[in-house]
Amino acid sequence: MWYKKHLLVYKRKAHGLKRRQLGGGRITNPNWLELFPDRIKSILLALPRELLGKLEEVRIREGRPLEVNESGGHRFVTGQGQLTLDEDKAYRPNRDDSRRFLDLISNHSLYTLEEELRKGFITVPGGHRIGLAGRTVLAGGKVEHIRDISGFNIRIAREIRGAANAVLPFLYDERERRMKHALILSPPQHGKTTLLRDLARQISSGSIGATFAKAAGMKVAIIDERSEIAGSVNGVPSFDVGSRTDVMDACPKAEGMMMMIRSMSPDVLIVDEIGREEDAEAVTEALHAGISVIASAHGSGPEELRNRPAMKRLMDDRMFEAYVMLHRSRGKTVFRVMDRQMRLLQLQAKGEAHHA
Amino acid sequence: MLKLFGAVLILLSGTLAGFHQAARFAARPKQIRELILAMQRLETEISYGFTPLPDAFRRLAGQLGEPLRSIFRSAASHMASGSGITAQESIQRSLHDNWKRTAMKAPERDILHQLSFTLGTSDRQDQIKHIALAAQQLKHEEALARDEQAKYEKISRSLGLLIGALIVILIF
Numbered sequence: 001m002w003y004k005k006h007l008l009v010y011k012r013k014a015h016g017l018k019r020r021q022l023g024g025g026r027i028t029n030p031n032w033l034e035l036f037p038d039r040i041k042s043i044l045l046a047l048p049r050e051l052l053g054k055l056e057e058v059r060i061r062e063g064r065p066l067e068v069n070e071s072g073g074h075r076f077v078t079g080q081g082q083l084t085l086d087e088d089k090a091y092r093p094n095r096d097d098s099r100r101f102l103d104l105i106s107n108h109s110l111y112t113l114e115e116e117l118r119k120g121f122i123t124v125p126g127g128h129r130i131g132l133a134g135r136t137v138l139a140g141g142k143v144e145h146i147r148d149i150s151g152f153n154i155r156i157a158r159e160i161r162g163a164a165n166a167v168l169p170f171l172y173d174e175r176e177r178r179m180k181h182a183l184i185l186s187p188p189q190h191g192k193t194t195l196l197r198d199l200a201r202q203i204s205s206g207s208i209g210a211t212f213a214k215a216a217g218m219k220v221a222i223i224d225e226r227s228e229i230a231g232s233v234n235g236v237p238s239f240d241v242g243s244r245t246d247v248m249d250a251c252p253k254a255e256g257m258m259m260m261i262r263s264m265s266p267d268v269l270i271v272d273e274i275g276r277e278e279d280a281e282a283v284t285e286a287l288h289a290g291i292s293v294i295a296s297a298h299g300s301g302p303e304e305l306r307n308r309p310a311m312k313r314l315m316d317d318r319m320f321e322a323y324v325m326l327h328r329s330r331g332k333t334v335f336r337v338m339d340r341q342m343r344l345l346q347l348q349a350k351g352e353a354h355h356a
Numbered sequence: 357m358l359k360l361f362g363a364v365l366i367l368l369s370g371t372l373a374g375f376h377q378a379a380r381f382a383a384r385p386k387q388i389r390e391l392i393l394a395m396q397r398l399e400t401e402i403s404y405g406f407t408p409l410p411d412a413f414r415r416l417a418g419q420l421g422e423p424l425r426s427i428f429r430s431a432a433s434h435m436a437s438g439s440g441i442t443a444q445e446s447i448q449r450s451l452h453d454n455w456k457r458t459a460m461k462a463p464e465r466d467i468l469h470q471l472s473f474t475l476g477t478s479d480r481q482d483q484i485k486h487i488a489l490a491a492q493q494l495k496h497e498e499a500l501a502r503d504e505q506a507k508y509e510k511i512s513r514s515l516g517l518l519i520g521a522l523i524v525i526l527i528f
Contacts, residue, residue, distance in 0.1 A: 038440045099477075100442055108435050108443035108476040109408040111483050145479055 127231020374516015
């Protein structure tokens with residue numbers, strides 16, 4: 001298999017990795033380096049190992065410096081694998097590098113990725129996502145696909161088991177033995193998706209919080225429009241999202257919610273980044289059907305959310321029983337929980353977390 | 357006695373060489389035909405099946421006979437090897453390794469070589485166009501190969517025997 005060769009290197013590094021896993025989260029596909037063409041792979045392998053385990057993004061732009069990002073900020077990488085902020089010293093991937101990279105991530109078959117090219121990203125085994133930029137081809141005014149792809153953003157996925165530990169007790173209604181309808185709010189890259197993923201895992205496996213009596217697992221349905229929560233490849237989740245979880249991958253949220261309600265009889269619906277009119281309608285529908293909805297939305301607080309008509313209506317109707325606000329600063333994620341009437345319930349630090 | 361034995365030997369080998377040459381003339385259009393069919397199957401795999409190239413090649417290899425089978429099979433294994441080589445390099449490497457075993461000539465090889473630059477690197481419509489173009493060119497080569505076969509197959513068979521005879525006459 002394609003990852004075997006790299007396994008040796010990985011084994012050699014296992015010692016270093018163990019230490020990093022504590023803070024960095026579990027990398028589900030440690031062989032993400034295998035995605036890169038030889039030249040870039042050897043450059044990345046020469047990076048300090050401490051950093052390699054913390055990388056969040058690798059950016060390849062044809063003719064421009066190779067860039068790596070971790071939570072601290074961005075750096076360029078030289079041809080010898082040294083970090084630099086000097087553009088002139090950095091390694092510049094050429095046309096051959098990007099062509100090779102595209103060939104490798106598409107399994108030599110770009111034509112199988114038409115849908116992905118329309119959306120602008122590819123999900124590869126391990127749940128890593130590769131964003132693409134290039135020249136678009138239009139058909140009927142809509143983006144048909146991207147050609148001349150010259151910009152890649154490799155977002156390295158990590159799952160953090162236990163990310164939801166602290167939040168979960170607030171979202172469980174002990175008397176009625178069900179999950180509350182909840183809305184998770186945060187700016188991008190503050191750990192919404194990571195939280196949703198761990199919520200799905202814990203709810204579906206029934207280990208609801210450490211302090212609670214072990215409840216039976218619930219049926220969870222995830223609508224994963226951007227393949228971020230479950231990182232599905234060929235319809236099978238790359239992340240552990242729990243044994244009683246169904247995933248509708250790459251499906252428009254509103255439609256997906258309705259499909260799940262009709263066909264999969266879930267107890268809990270989990271959906272990422274709602275905001276449009278039809279999303280709100282589907283959420284309302286689910287709530288009336290007696291299905292708990294845990295959704296997330298962009299925004300730093302409820303005030304911001306009120307600017308969006310669809311969300312305002314949901315809030316005015318008091319559809320959600322709990323609001324969770326996430327904020328990440330200096331590697332620490334802080335969350336606040338508010339109830340239906342927007343009363344603050346709890347303020348707590350959740351410890352180190354990374355986006356996924 | 358020994359002389360007679362040598363003469364028979366030369367005649368025999370001349371004849372065999374002639375037959376071998378004739379067989380190559382006969383095999384070439386047959387193999388080109390098979391290659392055209394393979395192209396059409398590849399087109400189907402890509403346009404309807406969305407099959408990734410390594411899988412499509414492996415499937416083609418399963419349906420084809422030697423020597424075409426090994427061309428597709430080794431290209432597929434190069435692609436799946438995970439050593440970071442592209443589809444283009446895989447195909448070219450496989451052509452280089454296996455081409456000698458076929459009865460086909462340089463034009464067909466060039467067509468496949470040309471195709472390797474585009475296979476897997478564009479959307480479906482584009483892929484289909486390129487494959488269809490390759491098939492078209494192969495058909496042209498097939499027609500030429502058939503002409504050659506009609507012209508030279510019988511000649512080379514008798515020519516082998518005659519050259520054998522000529523050498524025998526010259527030696528004696």
